[in-house]
Amino acid sequence: MADQPVILQMQSITKEFPGVKALSNVSLSVKAGEIHAICGENGAGKSTLMKVLSGVYPHGSYSGDIVYQGEIQEFKDIRASEHAGIVIIHQELALIPELSIMENIFLGNEPAKRGVIDWKEARRRSIDLMARVGLSEDPDTPVKDIGVGKQQLVEIAKALNKSVRLLILDEPTAALNESDSQHLLDLIRGLKGRGITSIIISHKLNEIEQIADSITIIRDGKSIETLDVKADGVDEDRIIKGMVGRALESRFPDHTPKIGEVLFEARNWTVQHPTVPDRLVCKHSDFFVRKGEIVGFAGLMGAGRTELARSIFGHSYGKFLEGQTFMHGREVKMHTVPQAIDAGLGYVTEDRKTLGLNLLDDIKSTTVAAALKKITKGLVVDMNREYQVAEEYRRSLRTKAPNVDEGVSKLSGGNQQKVVLAKWMFTDPELLILDEPTRGIDVGAKYEIYGIIQRLASQGKGVIVISSELPELLGLSDRIYTIFEGAITGVLDKDEATQENLMKLMTQARKNAAA
Amino acid sequence: MDALKKLFGGNTRQFGMIFALVALIVLFQILTGGLTLTPDNVINLFNGNSYILILAIGMVLVIIAGHIDLSVGSVAASVGIIVAITMRDWHLPSGVGILLGLIIGAVIGVWQGFWVAYVGIPAFIVTLAGMLLFRGLNQFIGQSNTVPVPKDFTYIGAGYLPEIGPDTGYNNLTLLLGLIGAAAVVYFQLRARREAKALGAEVPDQWVTVTRLVLIVAAILYATYLFATGRPGTSFPIPGIILGVLVLIYGFVSSKTIIGRHIYAVGGNRHAAELSGVQSKKVNFLVMMNMAVLAALAGMVFVGRSTASGPFDGTGWELDAIAAVFIGGAAVTGGVGTVIGSIVGGLVMAVLNNGLQLLGVGADLTQMIKGIVLLLAVAFDVYSKIQGRPSIVGLLMRGIGGNGGNGNRGVPAQPDETTKTTEVLARES
Numbered sequence: 001m002a003d004q005p006v007i008l009q010m011q012s013i014t015k016e017f018p019g020v021k022a023l024s025n026v027s028l029s030v031k032a033g034e035i036h037a038i039c040g041e042n043g044a045g046k047s048t049l050m051k052v053l054s055g056v057y058p059h060g061s062y063s064g065d066i067v068y069q070g071e072i073q074e075f076k077d078i079r080a081s082e083h084a085g086i087v088i089i090h091q092e093l094a095l096i097p098e099l100s101i102m103e104n105i106f107l108g109n110e111p112a113k114r115g116v117i118d119w120k121e122a123r124r125r126s127i128d129l130m131a132r133v134g135l136s137e138d139p140d141t142p143v144k145d146i147g148v149g150k151q152q153l154v155e156i157a158k159a160l161n162k163s164v165r166l167l168i169l170d171e172p173t174a175a176l177n178e179s180d181s182q183h184l185l186d187l188i189r190g191l192k193g194r195g196i197t198s199i200i201i202s203h204k205l206n207e208i209e210q211i212a213d214s215i216t217i218i219r220d221g222k223s224i225e226t227l228d229v230k231a232d233g234v235d236e237d238r239i240i241k242g243m244v245g246r247a248l249e250s251r252f253p254d255h256t257p258k259i260g261e262v263l264f265e266a267r268n269w270t271v272q273h274p275t276v277p278d279r280l281v282c283k284h285s286d287f288f289v290r291k292g293e294i295v296g297f298a299g300l301m302g303a304g305r306t307e308l309a310r311s312i313f314g315h316s317y318g319k320f321l322e323g324q325t326f327m328h329g330r331e332v333k334m335h336t337v338p339q340a341i342d343a344g345l346g347y348v349t350e351d352r353k354t355l356g357l358n359l360l361d362d363i364k365s366t367t368v369a370a371a372l373k374k375i376t377k378g379l380v381v382d383m384n385r386e387y388q389v390a391e392e393y394r395r396s397l398r399t400k401a402p403n404v405d406e407g408v409s410k411l412s413g414g415n416q417q418k419v420v421l422a423k424w425m426f427t428d429p430e431l432l433i434l435d436e437p438t439r440g441i442d443v444g445a446k447y448e449i450y451g452i453i454q455r456l457a458s459q460g461k462g463v464i465v466i467s468s469e470l471p472e473l474l475g476l477s478d479r480i481y482t483i484f485e486g487a488i489t490g491v492l493d494k495d496e497a498t499q500e501n502l503m504k505l506m507t508q509a510r511k512n513a514a515a
Numbered sequence: 516m517d518a519l520k521k522l523f524g525g526n527t528r529q530f531g532m533i534f535a536l537v538a539l540i541v542l543f544q545i546l547t548g549g550l551t552l553t554p555d556n557v558i559n560l561f562n563g564n565s566y567i568l569i570l571a572i573g574m575v576l577v578i579i580a581g582h583i584d585l586s587v588g589s590v591a592a593s594v595g596i597i598v599a600i601t602m603r604d605w606h607l608p609s610g611v612g613i614l615l616g617l618i619i620g621a622v623i624g625v626w627q628g629f630w631v632a633y634v635g636i637p638a639f640i641v642t643l644a645g646m647l648l649f650r651g652l653n654q655f656i657g658q659s660n661t662v663p664v665p666k667d668f669t670y671i672g673a674g675y676l677p678e679i680g681p682d683t684g685y686n687n688l689t690l691l692l693g694l695i696g697a698a699a700v701v702y703f704q705l706r707a708r709r710e711a712k713a714l715g716a717e718v719p720d721q722w723v724t725v726t727r728l729v730l731i732v733a734a735i736l737y738a739t740y741l742f743a744t745g746r747p748g749t750s751f752p753i754p755g756i757i758l759g760v761l762v763l764i765y766g767f768v769s770s771k772t773i774i775g776r777h778i779y780a781v782g783g784n785r786h787a788a789e790l791s792g793v794q795s796k797k798v799n800f801l802v803m804m805n806m807a808v809l810a811a812l813a814g815m816v817f818v819g820r821s822t823a824s825g826p827f828d829g830t831g832w833e834l835d836a837i838a839a840v841f842i843g844g845a846a847v848t849g850g851v852g853t854v855i856g857s858i859v860g861g862l863v864m865a866v867l868n869n870g871l872q873l874l875g876v877g878a879d880l881t882q883m884i885k886g887i888v889l890l891l892a893v894a895f896d897v898y899s900k901i902q903g904r905p906s907i908v909g910l911l912m913r914g915i916g917g918n919g920g921n922g923n924r925g926v927p928a929q930p931d932e933t934t935k936t937t938e939v940l941a942r943e944s
Binding site: 380 | 794846
């Protein structure tokens with residue numbers, strides 16, 4: 001491998017968003033004809049780096065140089081990078097469901113004479129391209145009628161049509177089942193045989209180990225190391241070490257757990273994807289939470305943590321197939337959100353702005369929004385009680401706002417999160433599910449939120465914390481479940497959990513749970 | 516200027532709207548040489564617009580919930596013709612006729628609410644279909660004829676408070692109503708202030724409350740005087756009473772009850788509302804159904820006023836009602852709006868219409884001016900949202916030459932500095 005020429009060199013790339021340094025001095029060197037994997041935790045900067053490379057972030061919006069085929073490139077948009085032979089396939093497919101396979105392959109690139117599309121030529125070429133990726137469908141089949149796996153192949157055919165030299169795949173197998181994934185990986189290997197270089201971003205380390213020639217690890221916006229898979233004898237453990245190898249940054253308030261009997265239990269919880277019928281987002285999951293216990297859920301993006309939480313919370317995600325939920329050992333059925341709230345559940349969403357808050361509202365009406373009945377006499381909402389309640393929570397959670405009449409859209413992320421927490425605390429839940437409770441929140445506010453979570457546990461409530469930040473889960477949880485592709489792959493007690501063994505469970509399905 | 520700002524500013528935009536309305540009335544009073552604020556004209560203005568204002572009450576709830584209703588004019592016409600014909604052919608008393616009309620409205624509402632809430636068809640489509648369907652139904656049932664209604668039915672559209680008690684030279688009931696209204700305003704404002712103070716909430720300065728009350732009471736008493744001194748036989752109109760009752764009920768429901776809160780929540784962020792336990796389908800259903808019931812009422816008030824139901828009743832009402840709601844500060848995207856704001860918005864349109872007529876401006880120019888006013892009002896709304904919402908009054912003050920409305924300028928929604936990269940990325944892509 002070492003003797004191959006370098007096709008791409010990204011040199012000290014730095015990219016900043018307002019207030020955040022997403023990439024700092026990242027370097028990447030890709031050899032011609034290899035499959036190069038980029039690994040890193042959620043938010044490490046992998047996708048940003050690829051967006052810089054493909055011109056999504058145009059030249060000038062970042063610093064550093066992209067040297068491609070020996071020349072410094074200044075891509076001003078995706079078209080420019082595609083012209084140079086760099087094609088990116090995003091995690092969310094960029095296909096138009098209503099159009100046919102053929103129309104999608106040539107979208108934006110139609111074979112035409114004086115603006116009139118030459119459909120004969122298009123058909124001839126699409127049959128050829130489809131054969132190259134192993135598709136045997138009629139080119140006129142609408143894309144919505146073929147599975148996700150084949151849609152991914154259409155994307156690759158589309159890339160081939162653009163005479164791709166460097167193909168970037170962002171989580172290509174995230175939405176695929178095992179056999180489709182395998183087919184795709186074989187295809188990428190086949191492309192390599194034809195001289196096409198690939199960069200692949202994936203959370204699935206077993207796939208990376210299997211397919212990649214070299215691996216660059218990115219952590220916290222910095223490139224950490226580049227490994228040569230064969231020469232260095234890289235395995236999953238080695239990759240994980242590179243990905244998480246950092247000191248614990250967050251600090252946690254002191255907390256002595258007082259754990260009681262089992263409060264909540266889910267058995268055989270199985271849920272289907274809302275639109276893709278053959279995909280299970282929760283696979284026969286069993287778990288329980290005890291009183292006063294903080295239970296962490298670890299898993300990579302797309303593993304199905306949020307889906308699990310939301311389906312438990314009144315079936316608000318996906319299509320329920322089977323499973324039971326118990327509170328205090330008695331079975332409860334929660335088919336709607338109001339039923340879940342009545343049963344004593346609360347759910348704080350990961351997506352504060354789209355799912356958690358009505359940004360037009362003020363603090364006081366948000367605080368009481370999930371428990372209006374508690375402050376209603378007859379039909380009338382007691383606005384004085386509303387004010388009092390909101391004011392109490394503003395004080396006890398130390399929400400920074402001039403008064404409770406302030407609009408929630410004017411608050412910072414941390415303070416918005418406190419208002420959302422107040423909303424659920426006011427419903428007085430027995431089990432509170434917190435999905436990424438500290439996402440987008442600065443360190444100081446994080447510490448306060450940890451304090452609130454621990455206080456809730458001390459009051460005897462059960463708390464589920466879903467988080468992508470392993471140090472946070474390790475610092476906060478009494479017990480941690482790991483999820484991989486919708487299945488619970490393990491559970492570790494506080495004292496046996498480490499970033500390494502969690503990451504291992506999060507990236508490889510335990511044999512008996514994979515089914 | 517600062518004092519004025521405190522007086523009208525506050526945290527509600529309605530004061531700004533009312534300010535604009537008052538300015539408009541004063542303008543036309545001057546331009547028409549005093550013809551605007553005569554008893555006859557004011558009574559006329561009320562009677563001629565009450566049905567639009569009734570529609571605006573239902574429409575604002577529909578728009579707050581994030582929908583629209585294009586069918587209200589046709590629904591009103593359908594109900595009008597059915598009520599007129601059944602009363603004629605079956606000799607129903609007027610009371611029964613009105614009840615029947617409301618029931619038909621509810622049935623139509625169930626139909627439209629079902630499609631919007633439970634089938635999930637956009638309200639624009641459902642009510643566009645309803646607009647055709649119920650216009651056709653009106654002409655089918657009435658065979659495109661005009662059907663007169665009995666004399667006592669016209670009371671709800673053209674009636675006045677009766678003369679009772681000693682001859683004071685004024686209409687006694689109107690006077691009584693005015694006094695009760697003024698007293699109620701004073702009582703509730705002071706009570707709200709006292710309670711807010713007891714809770715430690717911010718309250719306006721004492722003089723602000725007092726001056727505000729004095730102005731409102733003066734306005735109510737002046738209106739009372741106008742209504743009480745009209746031509747013999749006229750006084751405060753019955754449609755005005757219907758409207759007043761509806762404003763009180765719906766103002767209360769929308770701001771102080773659970774269902775009211777839920778309407779705002781669904782319109783503001785349906786997903787967040789659902790995850791807080793709001794049953795958004797039920798809310799959407801009720802809002803659409805309520806609109807049809809109010810459309811039925813508006814249709815009957817109009818039939819009462821024009822003494823007959825015709826094939827072209829209610830044409831274009833939906834647009835007047837929608838315009839009133841948007842001028843009154845509702846947002847096209849839902850979640851924002853008030854009942855009282857919509858009434859004021861409707862009155863702005865009505866006064867504009869009336870004033871231009873008095874000035875002898877033709878229907879062509881009047882329409883053009885109304886169009887521009889609607890556009891500018893909503894443009895202002897959009898602009899102020901981008902700017903972080905200065906109050907309307909703040910801006911008016913600046914226009915007059917005050918030292919700017921900065922005091923009322925809200926803090927723009929700030930991007931939070933600590934957003935995680937992944938979030939930013941998600942937003943960017």
